[in-house]
Amino acid sequence: MNKEGLLAYFPKLSPRRYRDMIAVFGSAESFWNSSFAQTKQVPWPADVVAEFMAWKKTVDEAAIELRLQNSGVACLPQSDPGYPPLLRQIYDPPPALFVRGTLTDARPHLAVVGTRKFSPYGKQIAAELTAALARRGLVIVSGLALGIDSIAHHSALSAGGTTIAVLGSGVDDASIYPSAHRGLAKKIIENGGALVSEYPPGFKPTQYSFPERNRIMGQPPDTGRSQAYYVGG
Template identity: 55%
Template sequence: MRQLKGKDFPKLLREIPDKPSLLYIRGELPSPDLKYLCVVGSRACSIYGKRMTQKLIAGLASYPVAIISGLALGIDSEAHKAALDVGLPTVAVLPSSADDASLYPASHVPLAQRILAAGGALVSEYKAPFKPATYSFPARNRIMSGMSVATLIIEAGEKSGTLITARLALDYNREVLAVPHELGRETGAGVNRLLREGATLVRGGADILQALGLKEKDIPEQIPLPTDLTKDEARVLHALTEALVRDELIERAELSAQEANVALSSLLIRGLITERLGKIERA
């Protein structure tokens, strides 16, 4: 673990009025040439929220983007996982100190280790050992939004702490992006209100790229596959160049029915594929 002083902070973090005096870093911060995108949302995320997190971040895979989030349960951890799955750098900003013994939530120590193994970073303004306190969560949020060009809100209820991050981003004159939700669903009430109040509507990756000041490629590069797939899972995804019925997919992947069913079940649980109207396609 090393200390980072104010003059060495990411450029945008140096600009906020309430920047920390010192940061403790494990790992390496992404290149300053990348666009930092803060991605946050509800801890009790819905299937829709999880799917949109994976889909939107996967769409950024061939662009110079780094994903910033808070390692929390729900959307935050899904954002880190989605970034890791497609090879994007990711940084976890913590409400605790960055040592394994204090890291919050403790259940995400393996995810934190995966972030470090992939060349990412854990960031905290607290010297170890420090367990999170009530005040350290909004304090963490200001660092996430402060170091980012824009903040993407995937999912949030009316009283979600995620809205604190959105407010801070606005205070710092950074763009707030929001994913629309079905009316009447509590998990989306907060983001729908943000949209009503002027947040940028996100319909797909192109909207995020525009907010980051990046030009969408005319011919997108193929999104890389997650690095922790089994051989059978990789064959299924390679075969899914279009929506296919199950029997046709099994034939194209050259797998037995049993092998294919095991791989499909795993990919469905991870949100990497979807099944609609009898056809299977990449999420």
């Protein structure tokens, strides 16, 4: 397995730390194969370096690959040709993306962000607008969350369109949050869309993972243009 993909499993690897590591070692492969003394050249806190070296000894590469295969999840590190070009251009691109389903072509994408508690009017606007744009060929991107997010996904599917869900959790069935939307996630994949996350299978969401995933929604996984709109309550 590509060492970039393996590094994405290290719990303390933030986009900034990944960027600092590449600046020193040039590649994830070189960093992975470095000695403890060499690893300390990276401007990480000493305890994080020590934790990484200890963690690396426990990594079961074969087990990780098997879990990805059994879950139908593809790992796209930054060096992979399938990694979204637009996402590479942001300040803190994810070291890798984990994907279930089909990443779409260069069609325009619309990211929909909304409140979990909404008014009837907000629901109507979100449903009508996303359905209309999906019929025109736009790919609807949202976060699979309760509220406006799920309305956007459902409306796109009902209109015969394609939709992508960017998660703050792993994309495997056991990790999908909220669990009530596992059925919706399945429909998204079955209808030509995808589930996308910077977090590996098995990752449970935290208070930080949802705000962090929003930067991916703003530059969705395609090669075309993207726009975003917010639907309040």
